[in-house]
Amino acid sequence: MKEMLTLNATEVRVLGALIEKGITTPEYYPLSLNALVSACNQKSSRDPVMDLSEADVRSALFELEQMGLVRVLSDARVSKFEHLAYGKLSLGRPETAVLGLLLLRGPQTPAELRARAERMYTFDDTAAVNAVVDRLAAREEPLVVQLTRQPGARESRWTHLLGGPVATDETSATPSSVRAVDPGLGERVAALEETVRALEERLKMLEAASRE
Numbered sequence: 001m002k003e004m005l006t007l008n009a010t011e012v013r014v015l016g017a018l019i020e021k022g023i024t025t026p027e028y029y030p031l032s033l034n035a036l037v038s039a040c041n042q043k044s045s046r047d048p049v050m051d052l053s054e055a056d057v058r059s060a061l062f063e064l065e066q067m068g069l070v071r072v073l074s075d076a077r078v079s080k081f082e083h084l085a086y087g088k089l090s091l092g093r094p095e096t097a098v099l100g101l102l103l104l105r106g107p108q109t110p111a112e113l114r115a116r117a118e119r120m121y122t123f124d125d126t127a128a129v130n131a132v133v134d135r136l137a138a139r140e141e142p143l144v145v146q147l148t149r150q151p152g153a154r155e156s157r158w159t160h161l162l163g164g165p166v167a168t169d170e171t172s173a174t175p176s177s178v179r180a181v182d183p184g185l186g187e188r189v190a191a192l193e194e195t196v197r198a199l200e201e202r203l204k205m206l207e208a209a210s211r212e
Helices: 009-024 033-040 054-066 093-105 110-116 126-137 176-181 185-211
Strands: 070-073 080-083 144-146 158-160
Touching: 009 033, 009 054, 009 070, 009 080, 009 093, 033 054, 033 185, 054 070, 093 110, 093 126, 093 144, 093 158, 110 126, 126 144
Parallel strands: none
Antiparallel strands: 070 080, 144 158
16 A cells, blocks of 8 residues: 555445445445445444435545545446455455454454454454454554553553544543453453344345345
């Protein structure tokens, strides 16, 4: 990558949604604009939850296409869209899964990433996730950065850098207090979230496909 890409919040969400759906629902991929808007606006597995319009997503797709991150496929019925992150950012499958989760859900610990990545890539253990984020952080143009560990937390969270530089000093105390009491609770909750998300996602994709 010759220069660091800087995406706005909508572009981050669109790219993350394309990465996720390309892996988890290949039968519906590439995505139509309709399906992509639904994927961007999911209420589950998204942080923050967004309410993007077709115009918002279309504009983001145009910008991502100019950056070489998205390709438009046209047929007789409807245009569809696919991401090109593998080649543009030189990513393997595990790196793509981790980056996709960070784009969609914001800063996360390696344990959270491992649990939530189950449908995108199966990591043997948390150490395998640590190896991936370390590789992404050690690149000439880093794609992720480790945030300062919160008080009481067992692990530091990681965040992506595709939206530009971020402050690495965290001050908010959220799930860290829970992890300190039960270190495995966060991972179990993340796994349950993924099960619910998968069911909701399947329903939304079926509904989107039926409208086309």
